[in-house]
Amino acid sequence: MNNPILKIENLSHRYSRDWAIRNINLEIRQTGILGLLGSNGAGKSTTMNIMCGVLNQTEGQVLVDGVDMRTNPEEAKTKIGFLPQSAPLYMDLTVDEYLIHCAWLRLMDKKIIPVALKEVKERCGISHFSNRLISNLSGGYRQRVGIAQAIIHRPQLVVLDEPTNGLDPNQIIEVRALIKEIALDRAVIFSSHILSEVQLLCKDIVMIEGGKIVFADSIEAFNNYVEPHSAIVTLANPPQKNEIMKIAGITDVNFLTDNQLRVFFKDSPRITEHIVQTSVINGWRLTEISLDKTSVDEIFAQLSNKSNQN
Numbered sequence: 353m354n355n356p357i358l359k360i361e362n363l364s365h366r367y368s369r370d371w372a373i374r375n376i377n378l379e380i381r382q383t384g385i386l387g388l389l390g391s392n393g394a395g396k397s398t399t400m401n402i403m404c405g406v407l408n409q410t411e412g413q414v415l416v417d418g419v420d421m422r423t424n425p426e427e428a429k430t431k432i433g434f435l436p437q438s439a440p441l442y443m444d445l446t447v448d449e450y451l452i453h454c455a456w457l458r459l460m461d462k463k464i465i466p467v468a469l470k471e472v473k474e475r476c477g478i479s480h481f482s483n484r485l486i487s488n489l490s491g492g493y494r495q496r497v498g499i500a501q502a503i504i505h506r507p508q509l510v511v512l513d514e515p516t517n518g519l520d521p522n523q524i525i526e527v528r529a530l531i532k533e534i535a536l537d538r539a540v541i542f543s544s545h546i547l548s549e550v551q552l553l554c555k556d557i558v559m560i561e562g563g564k565i566v567f568a569d570s571i572e573a574f575n576n577y578v579e580p581h582s583a584i585v586t587l588a589n590p591p592q593k594n595e596i597m598k599i600a601g602i603t604d605v606n607f608l609t610d611n612q613l614r615v616f617f618k619d620s621p622r623i624t625e626h627i628v629q630t631s632v633i634n635g636w637r638l639t640e641i642s643l644d645k646t647s648v649d650e651i652f653a654q655l656s657n658k659s660n661q662n
């Protein structure tokens with residue numbers, strides 16, 4: 353059987369006294385995007401920096417396509433592309449000069465560099481800026497150049513640390529589309545502290561909190577886990593609590609004001625439809641209904657508690 357593209361075993365790191373990450377285990381075998389989600393300070397950058405050979409771990413092992421990043425970093429780094437949180441760009445080089453420099457650093461065969469350069473610029477939509485100084489590019493285009501340097505040597509694994517951070521909304525959409533595109537034929541690990549971004553882009557999700565993995569599964573399993581369980585309903589003509597409790601699936605009702613209430617429900621995917629229909633039939637005059645979205649902080653707290661109990 354082939355080596356996994358990435359295998360992380362019992363990875364731990366401490367900068368000084370406290371552990372920044374503890375016993376991280378992870379294995380990637382396929383193409384597609386894996387989202388590394390965690391709040392600020394959770395340990396995402398530490399994990400990614402070790403994975404990419406920028407930081408030496410205190411304990412544990414990282415294998416990139418079977419090659420140990422610690423003991424054989426030159427070879428391991430030819431197999432991985434990395435865009436750190438702030439892109440390592442040289443502002444006084446042109447796009448071409450910079451990308452050629454990166455290709456040399458990755459020990460690419462000199463003969464294939466011109467073709468790889470052309471290909472990567474086309475892929476990242478920066479061909480028309482080949483001779484422009486990087487200092488004269490917008491933030492979105494600088495990020496594209498950052499992604500281009502991470503894939504010029506055609507690695508099977510690309511690691512992107514919060515690549516949409518600091519971009520404007522249009523640039524975010526463009527960079528997300530580019531990430532999706534480059535993940536078609538390689539594995540991409542993408543870190544973010546924005547839950548919706550990870551849900552939008554990723555096939556699998558790993559959540560880190562307090563330096564530990566608190567969740568690792570498919571995005572479907574994650575979405576099932578975070579399904580809403582309550583809704584806020586506003587009724588101009590509300591009935592008694594027991595009338596609302598008759599709606600199938602509703603487990604409890606709390607009045608927040610005379611007209612606004614929170615309904616709790618279980619295993620009821622069409623609950624809003626049922627509430628709207630029942631309200632119309634009974635003349636409760638529904639004016640507003642919204643599902644209560646669990647915040648990322650609440651999800652982290654729930655998952656952290658769960659993992660502590662295991």
Ligand SMILES: Nc1ncnc2c1ncn2[C@@H]1O[C@H](COP(=O)(O)OP(=O)(O)OP(=O)(O)O)[C@@H](O)[C@H]1O
Nearest residue numbers: 367368372390391392393394395396397398399545
């Ligand atoms: N160079 C350093 N020296 C000491 N402690 C550090 C250093 N870098 C990170 N830490 C600590 O390690 C922990 C994990 O930080 P890390 O940067 O990996 O988190 P993160 O999930 O990437 O957060 P962010 O999204 O804010 O970058 C934090 O407690 C942080 O304060």
